[in-house]
Amino acid sequence: MSRVLNGKPGPSPTTRQAVLAALDVLGYERPGRPREAGAGLIGLITPELSNPIFPAMAQVIEQVLARHDYIPVLGTQTPGGSTEDELVEVFIDRGVTGIVFVSGLHADTTADHERYARISARGIPFVLIDGYSDRISAPFVSVDDEAAMRMAVDHLAQLGHERIGLAVGPARYVPAARKVTGFTEAMAARGLDGSDLVAHSLFTLEGGQTAASALLDKGCTAIICASDIMAFGAIRAARARGLDVPRDLSVVGFDDSPMTAFSDPPLTTLRKPVEAMGTAAVDALVDEINGNPAHRTEFVVQPELVLRGSTDRCRTA
């Protein structure tokens, strides 16, 4: 251990990391150690921090960057605050070696994607998480939204549900559009018609509540939500009508954000594999930085359906 603390050669990077992490978790201050001057800075841009999946993703990316000896700096687009373009300018002005975009404007099909070409032209490598655009030449990392929808529809159909709804964000976002495609295809594969059971709303608790309310009006007995936050909104919408979850309405979340295991009811949800996604993104970025570019590759990572307590068999069929 003392070799690790003194920064002498010897332990592997993994061992060093493990010892330092243990010190950090136990809350001990690390003794100063010589880090090479000017360690590379990586900018990380997320939409906001109030949805816990974004800090969770940021935390993983920061840990993987630290393993590569990069120092991560996070910029978030708080409502009314800095925009993605402003954060990019700040990062480039301040000499970042690369940028990781999480759910940025690249995911919005109506946004101007030329901005990314301008970043490339300035020689700054970057990688984009959740959202794909064939107009951007860079590595992408996404969760397989279509596979996720298939898992959720299959689970609910096996429980006897036929009126299954999808509560999802605005259609112009790639992950939302992919969920709609995956959902309608999975429903069709089961002989069910989901085309009328898609409710677009905002990515918020209130958005989930509004979308779920519309789907309940259409007689849905199960609702798949595009985020855990939206799922909590759906549960609230059900309870506002005196319905019990899961007895009267089954709800599936998306993300498996921290703390959902402690919710009432414990949320059945599609786990976004943040560890795998963060690792793939950083590995791709480091390859780009080291001159081994993997331009316009999309790494698609598989979700998992985590069964907890918010889904049950259909009782109205």
Add this chain to the structure above:
Amino acid sequence: MSRVLNGKPGPSPTTRQAVLAALDVLGYERPGRPREAGAGLIGLITPELSNPIFPAMAQVIEQVLARHDYIPVLGTQTPGGSTEDELVEVFIDRGVTGIVFVSGLHADTTADHERYARISARGIPFVLIDGYSDRISAPFVSVDDEAAMRMAVDHLAQLGHERIGLAVGPARYVPAARKVTGFTEAMAARGLDGSDLVAHSLFTLEGGQTAASALLDKGCTAIICASDIMAFGAIRAARARGLDVPRDLSVVGFDDSPMTAFSDPPLTTLRKPVEAMGTAAVDALVDEINGNPAHRTEFVVQPELVLRGSTDRCRTA
């Protein structure tokens, strides 16, 4: 609205902010607008992002900074990743105008506090949240931990509890030490002896579980936890023994972090007033930057006890 979008003079900063926030919430891309070149950069350092109170605090600070036209950049100390000193170096190298520390080494009485004098000596104003040291000359913002303990003890005592325990982090942290003081004083004021009912552990879910388990062994019927995460650990410890919360054990959390309203049971908790704290911190920092220093002032913000479903009257008394 078009005046706001085009950046022409006219609307007040508040109106401008509100319109831009509405666009952001609705997910519309803002048209480009001329921001003065070289807007000030403020570094924000938090311990980690996995406890949701830290991203919540960061989000508030970022919003208030944006209102002052500063661009916030966040550095977090992921376990095994960058240290506070490294993040400070990065921020200063990259030309920040000021730094906000959240629950940093200033809160650790065993840490070297000279590091802060060295930052002052380099002419960088900073402000420190949660943790006070009379060896650091800077503005501090804290929640009133002693008042919080008084509120929790009074609430539980009114419910008939006498064996009330405190599950808290390591004693060398100022907020932990203050909670212990507040707790034992509040217990004494009720004629109860709390001196033996303090369990120090880590600030994690597992830490809360371990501390709660020790307190259950001592016959506690109610446990006050130093964070919501620790409270979820306490609930888990109770359930592992076949106990129901709140029937057999009352649990009070701390922070009112996002999503605790949706937990099972909904968590009764001491709300950390992040909005007031973030605003006070940024205001103090902006004063420092503008040459109106408020050296070594501690702004103490009042918590609130939010009653939900994890406390009930004592049934074993």
